[in-house]
Every structure is written in structure tokens, then in C-alpha cells.
Amino acid sequence: QSALTQPASVSGSPGQSITISCTGTSSDVGGYNYVSWYQQHPGKAPKLMIYEVSNRPSGVSNRFSGSKSGNTASLTISGLQAEDEADYYCSSYTSSSSYVFGTGTKVTVL
């Protein structure tokens, strides 16, 4: 199972909005609504930010939102803040009854 494709890096100024894409195939992202997003700060464990494409767990800021179109899912961070600087990973369930993560995106707040 090949990793889902994410941009290596995305940057934005404080207050701006950024979007991270996550491209897979009809066997993963396009075939199921089991896409989730994770935030990981250096040296820390990943934290769930979005589940089932667009649902936000309790405690996660409403500045984070998710969507999907075809084989591509997206995570949007609005009102970018310094604390959002981290690595972000998408994940999807697959037709092989397994899971696959994205290649990861480093978000930099300028």
C-alpha cells in the first residue's frame, strides 16, 4: 500500500488560512469516509484533529476543518496561529482492510 500524497510543506502568516491536500486512490481516500488528520509536534505523539473526513473531536479548535472530493481529502486551518506549527498527517482506511498514512506536511507559521 503506497502512502497517501501530501505536500512536503505549507506555510502561512498568522491569521491566514492554509489548506493541506491528501491524495489517494479509489481504494482508500475515494472509497471510504474514514479519512482522519493528525497533528504532531516535535518529539510528541500524534494528536487527532479530524475524523471521518470532517468531524472534529471535542477540544479541537473550530479553526480546523476537513473535506473530501473524489480521491483527495483536505485539511484547512483558518486563523493560523504560532501553535499550529507542526507536522500534519492524513490517514485512510483501505480496501485491503488496512490503513495508510500520508507522507506528512510540515506547516510553518511565518
Place this chain on the structure above:
Amino acid sequence: EVQLVESGGGLVQPGGSLRLSCAASGFTFSSYWMHWVRQAPGKGLVWVSRINSDGRSTTYADSVKGRFTISRDNAKNTLYLQMNSLRAEDTAVYYCARDSRAFDPWGQGTLVTVSS
């Protein structure tokens, strides 16, 4: 508070074995599927394996199939990963995670280093 704590990592020679544990607390462990995910130094997340709530159904990534075995002891609220025939490319931080419609939460991870 829901908590997952991994242990058992360390330095092992190529071809060796290691068993990781993940102690769960703060929730009804026996009701949840569980996963292992790993992250090589400086690299991305890679899903390794999952087990259903009663331990009777397991799935593995192709890269570890036949070498790793996931299991659980619901009486002890503990998840395990038995790793055999270890290779240098298995070097990573290994995380356990609960399946709550996604991977949530995650443990702090335990480092496995395969080197001679």
C-alpha cells in the same frame, strides 16, 4: 483520563526478537479495537497492525506480515506486539493507539533500535 503507556523497546540485533506492551487505563479496554503505528527517525507515520476487541481478528501491514504478531489480554488491559526476525528497517518509535473512529488517543511511544 484515557491513557496508553508503551514499554518494551530497546536495542536488539538484526534477526532478534522483542515484545512491546501497551498498558491501557481510563476506558473499557475490552470494548475497543487497537492499533500499532510506527515512525522511523525523521520519517512519517506507518500503520503496522490492528486487533479487534476480543482478539480473534488481526490485520498486518505487508512489511511485517509473518514476522510480527499483535495480541491482547483484556483481563490485564494490555496490548502486545511480538516482533521477530527484526531488521534494521524496523527501527522506529512504536505507538499504540485506540480505534475510536480514528486513531485516538496515542501512547507516548517506545523506541526500538535494530542494530549490531
